[in-house]
Amino acid sequence: MKSTIDNTVEFVKEKLEGAEAGHDWFHIERVWKLSKKIAETENCNKDVVELSALLHDIADPKFHNGDETIAPKISREFLTNQNVSDEIIDQVLFVIENISFKNRDQAPADPPIELQIVQDADRIDAIGAIGIARTFNFGGFKNNPMYDPATQPDLKMSKEQYKKSNGTTINHFYEKLLLLKSLMNTAHGKKMAEERHNYMLNFLDQFYKEWNVD
Numbered sequence: 001m002k003s004t005i006d007n008t009v010e011f012v013k014e015k016l017e018g019a020e021a022g023h024d025w026f027h028i029e030r031v032w033k034l035s036k037k038i039a040e041t042e043n044c045n046k047d048v049v050e051l052s053a054l055l056h057d058i059a060d061p062k063f064h065n066g067d068e069t070i071a072p073k074i075s076r077e078f079l080t081n082q083n084v085s086d087e088i089i090d091q092v093l094f095v096i097e098n099i100s101f102k103n104r105d106q107a108p109a110d111p112p113i114e115l116q117i118v119q120d121a122d123r124i125d126a127i128g129a130i131g132i133a134r135t136f137n138f139g140g141f142k143n144n145p146m147y148d149p150a151t152q153p154d155l156k157m158s159k160e161q162y163k164k165s166n167g168t169t170i171n172h173f174y175e176k177l178l179l180l181k182s183l184m185n186t187a188h189g190k191k192m193a194e195e196r197h198n199y200m201l202n203f204l205d206q207f208y209k210e211w212n213v214d
Contacts, residue, residue: 004082005047008054011078015058020141022134023060027125031056034121034192041188048088048114051079052095056118071096095119101126101176104183111185120189123180128196131177132203139169146170147211173204 016025035053039046055078059070072093079089095115098107099122111119126134139146145168153174154167167175181197184190208214 004084005050005054007082008051008078012054012058015074020138022137022141023057023062027134028054028057030125030130031118031121034124035118038117038120038186038188042113042117042186044113044117045088045091048091048095049117051084051088051092052099052114052118053121055079055092056096056099056122058096068097101180101183113186116185117189120184120186120193123183124189124192124196127177127180127193128199131196132200135172135177136169139172144169147207170204170207173200 012028013025016023016028019025032050032053035049036046039049055071055075057071058074059067075093075096076089079092084092091112091114094112095118098111098115099119101123108115125131136146145151147168147170151168151171153171155175177200178197181190181193184193
């Protein structure tokens, strides 16, 4: 499987060249590394974990008019060409199709451990210092305001509302980032999320002090 992993790395690097910086190859690489770390502590199929981590954002719907069918299609075609078994392909596609935060209300009741691992890794990369940097980068990419004291976070958005949201970057902390710690699946994921969550709380305290010129 090593050559398949290597080929997948090259495929993803090429496919994501020029991608928005919060969802580029370096994001994939971090999620891949985090997934491997968590996988060491769990009984899982590590090939499925690695392939899923590498392909999970191959066509992020937010950059494809919300179309969630593109990534599974690209991934299936690529893995088939790599002679990966149908069983593994199906497991990888299941992870890709169920990993997203916005799809959490439709999540399977008893998710396979491979999904739990890659989902934790993806969520860990969305919080902490890296998460803060990615959030402001994406907010700038969309030209969203950093903060508006008159605009409150919307914690009851539907999936469609979430996909179309152009709220402030600071509100995104409350609408997603600060919720992720409690959504971690694995023991190791929970442990890593704790430190990053606290870092974000400290950042927000400092942000408000500077915003209000305290």
